[in-house]
Amino acid sequence: MNTTTEVLLSLLVLIGAGFTFVGSLSLVRFKDIYTRLHGPTKATTLGVGCLLVASSVFFSVTGAGLSLHEILVTFFLFITAPVSAHLLTKAALHLGLPSVAPLPEAAPATQPTSPSSTHN
Numbered sequence: 001m002n003t004t005t006e007v008l009l010s011l012l013v014l015i016g017a018g019f020t021f022v023g024s025l026s027l028v029r030f031k032d033i034y035t036r037l038h039g040p041t042k043a044t045t046l047g048v049g050c051l052l053v054a055s056s057v058f059f060s061v062t063g064a065g066l067s068l069h070e071i072l073v074t075f076f077l078f079i080t081a082p083v084s085a086h087l088l089t090k091a092a093l094h095l096g097l098p099s100v101a102p103l104p105e106a107a108p109a110t111q112p113t114s115p116s117s118t119h120n
Helices: 003-029 038-062 069-095
Strands: none
Touching: 003 038, 038 069
16 A cells, blocks of 8 residues: 555544544534534534545455445435434424524514515
């Protein structure tokens, strides 16, 4: 294995570990379920994806051929993470779990019309 491949693998592992750590930390630090979903579905997914790509490159370079197992796992991870986050959010909304974000102000019953939209 040459130096360029080792540097690429090291960067992928460090980036993946960093994103996974930030995603896991956000799961612990955020206060409600709606904000906690961002950590695992955004940062951790990208982190695990980088680690799986690094694993695929390593075993493709040192092994007998192209390693597709890790690429398939990454593909399914990127597809299923947003779907599971959506289902968890819908379940939280259905249960009426509170959010720390303030609700938007109630919209007035009639919207004022702009001068360009009035007809004479």
